């Protein structure tokens with residue numbers, strides 16, 4: 001029985017080393033080296049080459065090394081009848097919370113504008129913005145959204161969240177389902193997307209949704225590029241309906257050099273780094289699931305095939 005790490009970036013050796021260090025008894029291979037494919041029972045994947053998983057005839061589990069699993073569902077050739085697991089990790093959640101909080105403050109305190117003014121030697125104090133005057137609306141109150149909501153409440157923001165099923169979080173106003181969306185949007189000043197990318201949520205950040213936000217709202221997308229209709233964001237910014245956006249994720253990554261977001265003064269870009277699985281923090285749960293698979297026990301953090309997350 002063996003585990004293979006399938007990814008196309010430079011982190012493959014780092015993951016292999018972390019797994020081998022934590023569990024020297026487990027046979028771990030990188031997909032880049034020669035390995036006995038029939039021995040592989042678990043594939044630890046991150047944006048693996050589509051179609052590559054069908055090479056493992058005895059695969060019993062596909063484990064995402066991140067929180068998202070959309071890239072696994074998007075691989076139409078991936079085995080369909082085996083469990084998919086994902087990462088649920090306190091460090092991933094706290095890193096996301098830190099990143100989004102930083103983005104909120106950069107916006108609230110006009111830090112980008114002042115930096116821009118500095119380059120032109122412009123002295124132009126803007127109206128002061130205070131935490132208590134802002135309502136943050138979080139699309140998705142799961143592992144990441146719930147911690148962010150709780151932390152923002154502690155900082156002093158008014159916080160509301162939107163999810164499929166009703167959530168109870170202290171001082172967080174909870175909205176659910178399609179019928180709850182208009183009320184949630186109409187009272188959101190800063191919208192944060194932390195939804196999984198599924199057939200229900202693809203393109204959710206579009207004209208229709210932006211129109212329901214108050215004029216001047218700010219949008220932060222740290223979930224997936226597929227949630228956003230890029231042209232609709234550009235239109236809403238041009239019309240001054242939205243005051244700006246911070247984007248960490250894109251349809252195509254890295255973002256195409258010709259994309260208008262790069263040079264847009266109201267768009268803040270980061271390179272899909274809001275929160276990145278830390279091998280030390282995540283490897284124990286991968287090993288636990290590998291051992292569970294070995295001993296026939298149930299796996300942790302299984303994704304629902306019906307919901308797609």
Ligand code: NDP
Nearest residue numbers: 067068140141142143144163164165196200222223274275
């Ligand atoms: P979870 O599955 O824990 O939470 C998802 C939340 O979204 C849940 O509250 C769920 O509702 C809600 N939701 C899903 N579909 C709908 C829908 N159709 N309508 C309303 N609510 C919906 O995911 P995580 O919090 O762990 O992660 C969220 C996403 O963040 C990941 O899928 C990934 O794409 C992205 N991510 C981005 C990173 C980055 O660096 N930019 C890093 C890590 C993750 P309910 O609770 O009722 O099921």
Ligand code: OXD
Nearest residue numbers: 066067068275276277
């Ligand atoms: C994830 C991510 O899903 O890094 O974990 O985007």
